[in-house]
Amino acid sequence: MTIDLLRDKGTPLDNQKFTWKELVQPTYSKLDDDAFTRVRVILMNGIETEALRFGHTCGRMNRELQLHLARVRRVEQHQATLVNWLNPPDQSPLETTIGYEQVAIEVTAAIALKEPNPYLAQVYRFGLLEDFDHMYRYSALMDRVEGKDANNLLQSYTDILPGRPTPVEHRDPCDELRIPYDRTTAQLITKLHANTLMAGEYQTHDYYMNIGPTYPDPTGRQLYAEIASIEEQHVTQYESIIDASESWLEKWLLHEATEVYNYYSCVQSESNRRIKAVWERFLDYELGQLRYVADLFEMFEKRDAAEVLGDGKLPAPIDYVSHREFVRETLRNEVNLTAVGTDFVPFDNQPEGSLSQSYREQMNAEGSPSERVARGYSWAPGGELSQQKPRTAPQAPVANQPTN
Amino acid sequence: MTTTHAELGMNRTGIATSPLLTKDMIKGTSEFPPPALGDERAIANERVRYARGSDPVGSVPPPITPKGMVKTAGTALKGESPTQLIDKLGERLAFERTGTRLYEALLSKLDALGTFPGGPSRDDLQQIVAEEHSHFAMLVEVLTKLGADPTVQTPSADLQATMSKGLLDVVTDPRTTLPQGLEAALVAELSDNDCWLALQQLAMNAGEQQLAERFAEALAAEEKHLTHVRGWIAASQGR
Numbered sequence: 001m002t003i004d005l006l007r008d009k010g011t012p013l014d015n016q017k018f019t020w021k022e023l024v025q026p027t028y029s030k031l032d033d034d035a036f037t038r039v040r041v042i043l044m045n046g047i048e049t050e051a052l053r054f055g056h057t058c059g060r061m062n063r064e065l066q067l068h069l070a071r072v073r074r075v076e077q078h079q080a081t082l083v084n085w086l087n088p089p090d091q092s093p094l095e096t097t098i099g100y101e102q103v104a105i106e107v108t109a110a111i112a113l114k115e116p117n118p119y120l121a122q123v124y125r126f127g128l129l130e131d132f133d134h135m136y137r138y139s140a141l142m143d144r145v146e147g148k149d150a151n152n153l154l155q156s157y158t159d160i161l162p163g164r165p166t167p168v169e170h171r172d173p174c175d176e177l178r179i180p181y182d183r184t185t186a187q188l189i190t191k192l193h194a195n196t197l198m199a200g201e202y203q204t205h206d207y208y209m210n211i212g213p214t215y216p217d218p219t220g221r222q223l224y225a226e227i228a229s230i231e232e233q234h235v236t237q238y239e240s241i242i243d244a245s246e247s248w249l250e251k252w253l254l255h256e257a258t259e260v261y262n263y264y265s266c267v268q269s270e271s272n273r274r275i276k277a278v279w280e281r282f283l284d285y286e287l288g289q290l291r292y293v294a295d296l297f298e299m300f301e302k303r304d305a306a307e308v309l310g311d312g313k314l315p316a317p318i319d320y321v322s323h324r325e326f327v328r329e330t331l332r333n334e335v336n337l338t339a340v341g342t343d344f345v346p347f348d349n350q351p352e353g354s355l356s357q358s359y360r361e362q363m364n365a366e367g368s369p370s371e372r373v374a375r376g377y378s379w380a381p382g383g384e385l386s387q388q389k390p391r392t393a394p395q396a397p398v399a400n401q402p403t404n
Numbered sequence: 405m406t407t408t409h410a411e412l413g414m415n416r417t418g419i420a421t422s423p424l425l426t427k428d429m430i431k432g433t434s435e436f437p438p439p440a441l442g443d444e445r446a447i448a449n450e451r452v453r454y455a456r457g458s459d460p461v462g463s464v465p466p467p468i469t470p471k472g473m474v475k476t477a478g479t480a481l482k483g484e485s486p487t488q489l490i491d492k493l494g495e496r497l498a499f500e501r502t503g504t505r506l507y508e509a510l511l512s513k514l515d516a517l518g519t520f521p522g523g524p525s526r527d528d529l530q531q532i533v534a535e536e537h538s539h540f541a542m543l544v545e546v547l548t549k550l551g552a553d554p555t556v557q558t559p560s561a562d563l564q565a566t567m568s569k570g571l572l573d574v575v576t577d578p579r580t581t582l583p584q585g586l587e588a589a590l591v592a593e594l595s596d597n598d599c600w601l602a603l604q605q606l607a608m609n610a611g612e613q614q615l616a617e618r619f620a621e622a623l624a625a626e627e628k629h630l631t632h633v634r635g636w637i638a639a640s641q642g643r
Contacts, residue, residue, distance in 0.1 A: 026454075031462025031562060090461060090566050145509070146572060147502035148565065152557040217509075217576035382555040385501055386544055390534060 003264055003287070005257055006294075006305060006312030010287025016075045023081045026274070027088035030095070033272055035155040036106075036320040038099045040266045041086045041275070043107055043200055044282075047262050048080035050199030054255050058248050065248070068296055072289050079282055086275060093211040094146070094220075097138050098153045100204050104131035105158050107200060109323035111193045112330075114316065120190060120241060123178050124197065125330045126337060126344055127234055132327060133163030133370075134227050140374035143383045145217045151381065157322040160379035164335050166370035168347070169230050170363050172355035175339045176236045183243035183250070188257070188308075189315040191242075195258040196318075198238040205231035222369035229363075249297045253308050256290040265317035406517035406582045408640040462559045464491050467551040489606050490550070494558030496603055497543035498565060502572065503536040503592060509575040510589060513582045522639025523582060524632070532629055539622050546615060568592060583640035586633055593630040600626050 028037050055073040059066045087096060105128060112124035139150035139160045150160060181190050205228060212224030246254070263283040270276035294305040306312065337344045340351065350357065380387045419426040464487040511529050519525060547554040557565075571588040574580055600623040607616040 026458050029459060029462050031557060031559060088461075090562055092566075092569060145505060145576060146565075147505035148498070149555060149557075151555070216573045216578075218578050220576075382544065383501060385504055385537060385540060386554075388537070390538060390541075 001264075001267070003260065003283075003314040004312045005260065005290060005309045005314060008287045009291050010289070011281075011284040012288050013071060013075065013292045016285050016288060018078045018082070023078055024085050025082065025278075027086050028272055028275060030088050030091045030153070035099075035102065035153060035157055036269065037272050037275060038087075038091075038153070039103050039106060039320060040270065040279075041083060042096070042099050042103045042203075043196075044262060044266060044279075045080055045084040046103075046200045046203035047196065047259055048076050048083060049203050049206075050195075051076045051255055051259060052080065053202065054251065058252060062248055064300070065252075065296070068292075069252075072292065075285065075289065079285065082278065083282075086278070093214060094138065094142055095148075095153055097208070097211070098135070098142065098150045100207060101131055101135040101138060102154055102158050103200055104128075104204060105135060105327065106320070106323055107318060108197060109326050109330075110319045110321075111197060113319075113323070113326060115190065115193055116187055117181060117190050119179060120181065120194070122344060123237065123241060124193075125334055126339065127197070127201075127237060128327065129164040129331060129335055130166070130169045130230060130234070131163075132159075132161070132331070133166050133169070134230070136160055136162050136377070136379075137166055137223060137227070137370045137374050139379060140377040141217075141220050141223055143379075143385075144373065144377070145220060147383060147385065149381070149383045151379070157324075159324060159327065161331070162374070163331060164337075166226065166230065167364055167368040168338070168360065169233070170356075170360045171233060171339060172359045173236065175341060175354075175356045176233050177240040177342060178237055179342045180241050180243045183246050186243070188310045191254050192258050192261045192315065194238065194242050195254055196262060198235065198242065199258070201231055201234040201238055205235055219369055219373050223373055226369045247301060249293070249301055250308055253290070253293050253297050253305060256286060256293045257309060259286040260290055261314060262318070264314055265320070268317045269320040406513075406520055406523075408520050408581070408583050408642075460559065461562060462557075463487075464494075464558055465553065465556055468553050469551040486610075489610055490547070490552045491558045491560045492599070492603055492606060493543055493547050493550075493552070494554075494556055495560035495564050496599055497540060497547065497554060498557065498561035499568070499592075499596065499599070500536050500540035500543065502565065502568060503596065504533055504540060506572055506575055506589065506592060507533045507536060509572070510582070510585050513575070513580070513585050516578075517582055519582060520640055523636050524586075528632065532632075535625050535629070539625070542618065542622065546618070564595075568595075583637060586637050586640070590630075590633045590637060593626065593633050596626050597623065597630050 028041065030038070052073055055069045055076070059069045062069075091099075108124050108128040108131065112121050112128060115121040115124060135150075135158065142148050142150050154160070181194065183191075208224050208228035208231060212221060212228060215221050215224055242251075260283065263279050263286055266279040267276060267283055270279055294309075297303065297305055297308070334344075336347050338347045338350055338356070339345075340349075340354070340356075377384065415421075507529055510524075511526065511533065514524065514526060514529060544554040568591075571592050574588040575585040600619055604616050604619040604623060607613075607619055
C-alpha cells in the first residue's frame, strides 16, 4: 500500500459517519490478543485526543477556522471513542497503565531509532529511560499490592527493569525545554515523530491524573501523583521540540498528517483482523481530513501544502516490535544523564545547588513513593511471591522508625 | 484499639438531611415525566444483543511440555475437559497470590489501628498469609507437573481478579477499619472455600486422586480461615 499525502483523497469528510453501536464495538481480548494490539489502541486514542485538544485551542485563537475545526473535530471525537472503547472492561486501570508504559517504551524506542535529527533522537532516548523506570515501579505496585504479574500484559516483549530512577527525574522547568526542530529545514518524519510522542505523553499525563485518585492504596496513590508529574515534564519537553513559529494551519496540517502516518503504521502491523479493519477505515478518514485541511491551508495561507508535506510520500511506518536490545543499550550508556537547560549531561556534572536539585530535594523531602514501592524489587515470572519460600509476612513497623 | 463500628456523624446521603430540597425534586418528576415509555428491559435487551456478538474473554493455552500434551490428551480421551481443570487451577493460583497480598494489607491495618476483643492477633494473620502463599506455591508446582504454564492468566483467573478487585480496594483503603477489612476477607474466603471444593471434585473427575487429596488439605485450611474470619467479625459486632 502506497500513500500519497498530496493526492490521495480518502473518505470525504461528509461521508465520515457513525452510529452509537459502531462506536461501541466488541473489544480486543486482554488475554488472547497480541500486546501490540493494546499498544496501538492506546496510542491511537492519544493521537485522536491530541487532535481534539489542538482543534479546540486553535479554534479559540482563530474565529475564521472555528466551523471547519468543529466539523473535523466531531469526526475525531467519534474516532477517539471507537478506538478507546476497544479496551476491554476486564482490563483494570492499573493494567491499562502497564499498557500505557509499554506504548511509551516501545513507540519511543521505534521513533528514536528512526529519527534523523541526532539531537532529537537523544531527546527521545532521554525520555525513554524515564518511562522505562515507570514501568518498573508500576509493575512493583501491581505485584506487591495486588499479587499480579505485569508480564501478563507485556507478553515478554518489554523488560521490567529499573531505568533512570524516578526520584531523580524531577527537574525544574528551566531544565525541561529542548531545542526545537526548524520548520523550514526539518524532514517531515521529524515533525511526525514529535507530534506522535507529544500526543502519547499528553494522554498518559491526563490518564494518570484521572485514574490516580481511584487507586486506594496510599503508596499507589502517591506513585500515580509522582509519575503524573513526570509526564507533565515530558509533555513540556515534547511540546518544546516543535517549532513554535509554525502557523496554526501548518500545525493543523501536520496533525492530520501525523494521524495518517499513525493509522498507516497500525494497518501495516495489526494482527487482529477486526481491528485492522478499523485502522483501514480510519486511514481513509484521515486522508479525507488531510485533504480538507490541505485545501484550507492553500486557501487561507496561499501556500502549497507540499511546502509542509514535501513530496507527499509517507515515511516508513512505526515498527511495533520489541526493542529490548536497543533499550538495554541505551540504559547502559545513558541512564546516568540528566538535563541542564537544553543539554544532556552526566548527573554528576549538574551544577551544585541548581534549581533542579533544590526542586528534587523539596519534592522528595518526605520520602519518595517510587523508591518505596520498588525497594528491593526484582521481577520474576509469576511475580515475586513465586520466588519466596516459605512466605514470611512483613514485620510490624517499629515505633518511631521512619516509614518512608 | 481499632473501632469496631461506624460513629454517629453528618452523613448527608439520605433524603432526611434535605427534606425541602427533596420535596421539590419529587414534585419535579410530575411536571417533567419520562420522555419515552418503557422500562429497564431495554437495557437487558441490549445486553443480550452484545452477548451474542461478543468473543469470549480469552482462552487456555496449550500445554508447554510433551508430558503435558500426553496428560491433556489422555484426559480428553476420557471425555473430560482438560482445559477446564487448567483454567480453574490458574484461577486458584492467582486468587491465592492475591489473597497473600490481601492478608498483608490486613496486617497493615492491624499494625496501624490495633485489634479488638475477640479479633485476630498479628500471629493469626501472619499464619494465614503464610498459608495463602503456600497454596499459591503448591498450585505453581501442580500446574508445572501437569505440563501447564503457571504464569498464564487464565480466563477464570482474570474474571476472579475482576470480581475481587473491590475486596482489595476495601482493605487497602487507609480509611477502613480492621473489621471492615475482615468483611472483605470473608467474601474472599467464602468464594475460596467453594472453589477449592470444586477443584477437588474436578481433580477426582480427571482421575487425579493424589491431586484431589492435596486440594482437600488446602480446603481444610481454608475452612479454618473462614471459621476464624467469621468469628472475628462476630466478635467485632458483639455477637
